[in-house]
Every structure is written in C-alpha cells, then in structure tokens.
Amino acid sequence: MQDLVGKTAFVTGAASGIGLGIATALAQAGVKVMLCDIEAAALAEAVAALKATNADVEGVRADVSLKAELQAAADATIARYGKVHILVNNAGVGGGGGYGQWTDASWDWTIGVNLMSVIWGIEIFGPLIEAHGEGGQIVSTASMAGLIAAVAPAYNVTKYGVVALSEGLRPALAARGIGVSVLCPGFIRTRIMESSRNVPDRLANALENMTMEAGDSEFAQVAAAAITHGIDPLYVGELVREGIENDWPYIFTDLAFEGAVDARFAAIKAGMDLIRGREPRH
Template structure:
C-alpha cells in the first residue's frame, strides 16, 4: 500500500504504547484511524491529543477478548468511516506465569487478548478489506514469538501470532491483502501493568508468584528495560513503512538477532543429525 492517505485503519490497544504510536504515524500519513481500547479514559485522552493535530480519528471502547464486543466495534467503525483498509491487531497483555505458576484464568485472559482477538480481527475484517480491493493487516507479536525464554502464556500466544501471520501472508496475498507481523523488543509501554485492565471474569489471572531473590531481580530488570525502551512513536513509523513496503516481518532493533540465529542453528543441527544418521546406515 504505497498511498495511505485517505485510507481507514482500525487499531486495537490504541490508547497507549505501540498502538498509539501506530495510530499516530498512520494519522500523520493522512489515514483515518479508529482507535479501539478497553481503557476508556486513556483512549479519550489519546484521541483528544490526535485531534489537536487535525487528524481524522475516532474512538470505540471494546474488550477484544470478547468477540461480540469486537464485532460491535467493527460496526461502529463501518458506520463512521464506511470502510476499513488497514487492520492493526495490537492489543496485548502480559498475564500468566511459567510452569508451576499456571492457572486457567491466566491462560484464558492472555490467549483471549493476545491470540484469539487477532484471529477474530482477521475473521471479521479480511472479507471487508478484500471486498474493497485489498489492504494490509499487521498483528503485534513480540520478539518472544521467535525466541521463547519460558513457558508463559504470553510467549505461547506470541508464537501463535507469528504462525498465524506467516500462514495468512501466503493465503491472503493473492486476495490483495498484505500481512505483516510486528516483533518488537523492549518498547516503552504499559505492558508490565496489564492487570490494571483485568476483567472480573478472569480473576486470579495475575496472581503473583512467590518472589525469591532471583525472581525479584529478574522482575526489576524487566521493568527497567521496558521503562527505558524504544519510543513507541518510532515503532509506529516502522509499521507505517512496513505497510507501505509490504514487509513480512517488522522488527524494532537488532538486539535479539544473535539469539534468533542460535535458535535457527539448533533447528538446523536437528536436521543434520538425521542426515548424518541416514548416511551411517
């Protein structure tokens, strides 16, 4: 999509962080943007700020882990703008712990927001985008969707977003829809306080684990890395460029490239062992 001006985008998780960065970059390119989020006050503030720049933006509140609310948000978008050309599946939460700390609420909440909302977004929007001659879909995974450092629902959900995006790129390309997966590193967002928006039906999803010295230090380091992370506005600019140039993968930095190369190396060695075993027979 080389010419974004005049197109319409629907962005989830748009009240802050990466979502707001993407919404801002698209609005600056002349895109009409419907910002969707569960956090009403922050959403209203974000839209008010963008309107001061003469951006054509609107808001709709929705809990994207509920398909019916996402569908209702789509109908409001259609009523306001008539069409959607760009879908940004960005809403995400960091709930759930590693093995030994799992609970059903944590899995349900994290997979509901991070993965199922992406599935539903594509299911709802792709036919609309195709009927209008094509467009683009960007779904936010994480660098953790390529190098899982643990068994958390977050990592599992992000691997799912990568797999879904890779598959959709092959299937939707011939239909005129580009598909990109955003795999950010440490970005300055509110991901570490996701529990502020925890719906009551997922009570217990963020039950804190016992924090020994090592876990406490890891948590502290994570908070520091996120709070000092990359500016979300820069990420938004990368996403805009990725849409314009149909990038399959959108990364935000090269910090984790060696770890990804190491993972691919282990996969390659797995094939080498089979090849060597056959050669010895």
C-alpha cells in the first residue's frame, strides 16, 4: 500500500507502547486511525494527544479477548470512517506461568488476548477491507518469542501462533488484495512487564502471580532491564509504516536475536540429520 494518505487504520492495544507508536506513525503519515484499547483512561489520553497534532483519530474501548467487543469496535470504526484499510492486531499481554505453575486461567487469558483476538480480528476485518476493493494490509504483532521459545510457555505458544497464522494466510489474502505482515519485535521500551494491570475481573483471582513480571522471576528481571532500556516504540511504529507501504512479510526491529534464530534452525536441521538417508516405510 504505497499511498497511505487518507486511508483508515484500526489498531488494537493502541493506548500504550508499540500500539501507540504504530498509531502515531500512521497518523503522522496522514492515516485516519481508530485506536482500540481495554484501558479507557490511557486511551482517552492517547487520542487527545494525537488530536492535538491535528491527526484524524478516534478511540474505542474494547477487551479484544471478547469477540463481541471486537465486533462492536469494528462496527464503531465503520460508523465513524466508512471504510477500513489497515488492521493492526497488536494488543498483547505477558501471560506467564511456567511448568508446574500454569493454570487454565493463565492459558485462557494469554491465548484470548494474544491469539484469539488476532484470529477474530482477521475474521471480522478481512471482509471489511475486501468490501471496498481498494486493498489493504493486516499487521499482527508477534514477537521474537514467535520464532524462538524464549519466554513463558503460554506467551511463546501464542506468538508462534501469530507467526503461523500470518505466514499461512499471506498467499490467500494476497489474492484478495490484502497484504499480511507479522511484526516480531525484540525488546521495546513499553509497559509489557506491567501487563497485570489488564487482567480482567473474571480471571483476577485465578491469575494471581501468573503474569510474566510475577511468575518467572529470573527471566522477569532480565527482561524488565532490557525493556527499560529498550527500543523506542515510535521507531517501531515507523518500521511498521514502512512495512505496510512495502508489504513486508516480516517486520523486525533489530538483529539482537538473529543468532538464536539461526541456532533454532540448526537444531531443526540436526533433527533431520538424525534420519537422513533412511527410507520411510509406507
């Protein structure tokens, strides 16, 4: 999508961090942006700050792990802007709970926010993008943890899921005029390590000590330090804008984990080497 001016985007998790960086970078390029987030106060603040720059933006509150709320947010976007061209599935939480600690609630929360919302986002917004025939782009925020299983199990699983969904849908959606990109950030300076602020009431008791910051303490300390000194979220937003303009399949923020990805591929190849030369029995 080379010409972004006047197009409309819907961005989830847009009140903070990477989502706000993406919303800002798109607004600066002349895109109308519907910011969506679960946190009403932070959302109102973000929308007001962008409006003060003369950006054409609006906010809609939704818990994206609830399909009906995501659908209502899509309806509000069409009611406000008429069309939508760009979907950014970015909302996410650092759901933790390592082996021996996890609970159904910790999986439920993490899968709901990080993965089901992406599946539903594509299901709901895909037809809306197709409807106007002007083409569009779907960007979903995974993580380097979608390529190397380096964080808590539920987080890794959801991020691998977002990568798989994006890679798998790219050819089918290209035929329908929609580009598909997956964003795999490294350490970005955001509030991800304070994800527990967004645990919904319905899961609150069951999720005590289940967020990334509370659950896996050694990892939490390393990650918290790296994120405190992490990459500027607006820089990530600018990369995403470039990725949308040029239909990048993968949007990376830095090369810090390139060696770890190489090591994973090497381990996979080593697994293949174990059976190389054998004739499978049919």
